[in-house]
Amino acid sequence: MAEAPNPKLAAANEALKKRMATAILVEKQVFAGGRLGRFVLKPDQGERWWYHAGQFTTLGLDTPTGFTPRAYSIASSPLDLGTLEFYIALVEGGALTPTIFAQEPGATFRYLSPKGKFTLTQAAKRVLVMVATGTGLAPFISQLRTLWKLHLAGVPNRYRVILFHGVAHGDEFGYAQELEQYAAVSELGLTYIRSCSRPDPTKGWHPGIAKGRVNEVIRHILGQPIPEGRSVAMPAGIDRDLILREMIPSETAFLICGNPGMIEDLKAPIHAIGVDTHLVEEFWKV
Numbered sequence: 001m002a003e004a005p006n007p008k009l010a011a012a013n014e015a016l017k018k019r020m021a022t023a024i025l026v027e028k029q030v031f032a033g034g035r036l037g038r039f040v041l042k043p044d045q046g047e048r049w050w051y052h053a054g055q056f057t058t059l060g061l062d063t064p065t066g067f068t069p070r071a072y073s074i075a076s077s078p079l080d081l082g083t084l085e086f087y088i089a090l091v092e093g094g095a096l097t098p099t100i101f102a103q104e105p106g107a108t109f110r111y112l113s114p115k116g117k118f119t120l121t122q123a124a125k126r127v128l129v130m131v132a133t134g135t136g137l138a139p140f141i142s143q144l145r146t147l148w149k150l151h152l153a154g155v156p157n158r159y160r161v162i163l164f165h166g167v168a169h170g171d172e173f174g175y176a177q178e179l180e181q182y183a184a185v186s187e188l189g190l191t192y193i194r195s196c197s198r199p200d201p202t203k204g205w206h207p208g209i210a211k212g213r214v215n216e217v218i219r220h221i222l223g224q225p226i227p228e229g230r231s232v233a234m235p236a237g238i239d240r241d242l243i244l245r246e247m248i249p250s251e252t253a254f255l256i257c258g259n260p261g262m263i264e265d266l267k268a269p270i271h272a273i274g275v276d277t278h279l280v281e282e283f284w285k286v
């Protein structure tokens with residue numbers, strides 16, 4: 001179990017709780033053996049809030065060690081009026097996530113107003129290379145849902161998006177069906193590339209999924225070195241040279257979210273190909 005916070009932090013958390021709005025859990029879907037979950041909340045204040053796709057909020061719950069707040073990227077689109085969706089990984093022994101995963105529909109969560117600069121407006125480029133590990137996919141789901149809804153409304157899409165999602169095992173690709181649906185619509189300009197660092201056919205890996213850590217798959221595409229003794233393989237049907245040619249440096253922004261080690265490892269290769277715009281959202285500090 002997580003350690004109790006020091007008294008000063010515990011008091012600050014209780015003070016924060018009083019400033020937070022309330023939302024009801026209306027949908028919960030847990031998969032990958034209980035390690036990953038989609039949580040949909042309905043704010044009690046109704047639709048009187050707004051955010052930009054890619055922003056995060058702070059969620060909080062009473063846990064065995066006191067009220068505990070943590071940051072979570074919003075996976076729903078701001079155009080999905082009325083609910084906020086989150087994609088969360090269970091951290092064994094974590095202070096908050098075991099309590100989040102124990103909640104059932106009807107439970108009350110606390111949340112703060114959304115904020116953050118991990119947005120398409122900040123990226124401000126035509127070619128968007130989105131890179132996620134695990135639940136780092138959440139802000140990209142919000143952004144792609146928004147582009148999808150704009151497309152359905154007849155707004156011409158001005159982006160070319162290459163989305164990389166890296167996980168350990170093949171059963172951890174949340175939102176895969178939805179993303180495949182978007183990738184199949186050419187006007188949306190989306191290429192969806194998945195990779196498994198532990199490619200095991202008995203756990204959902206198949207040749208349509210790259211082999212290797214997502215940062216090393218990207219290094220391979222960019223023609224940058226990968227650590228000795230490690231190997232990667234592209235997914236069937238994805239042409240590495242074609243992908244690289246699309247990343248015209250002056251027109252490309254990298255948006256990278258999740259594991260801080262992956263984020264750090266990609267900085268040098270991105271700069272090596274001459275891309276100077278990259279936004280990062282680190283889920284924790286090393």
Ligand SMILES: Cc1cc2nc3c(=O)[nH]c(=O)nc-3n(C[C@H](O)[C@H](O)[C@H](O)COP(=O)(O)OP(=O)(O)OC[C@H]3O[C@@H](n4cnc5c(N)ncnc54)[C@H](O)[C@@H]3O)c2cc1C
Binds near residue numbers: 073086094096284
């Ligand atoms: C801006 C921002 C947005 C975030 N958005 C999300 C999100 O959309 N989904 C999400 O699952 N998490 C997200 N996080 C991480 C989240 O805030 C918590 O750190 C995480 O849920 C663990 O909380 P905990 O109290 O259970 O663990 P803690 O007791 O706080 O333990 C934290 C430790 O757990 C590990 N850890 C943290 N996050 C993860 C993770 N996602 N996967 C694996 N290990 C992890 C790290 O080693 C970290 O040091 C985000 C963090 C930030 C800063």
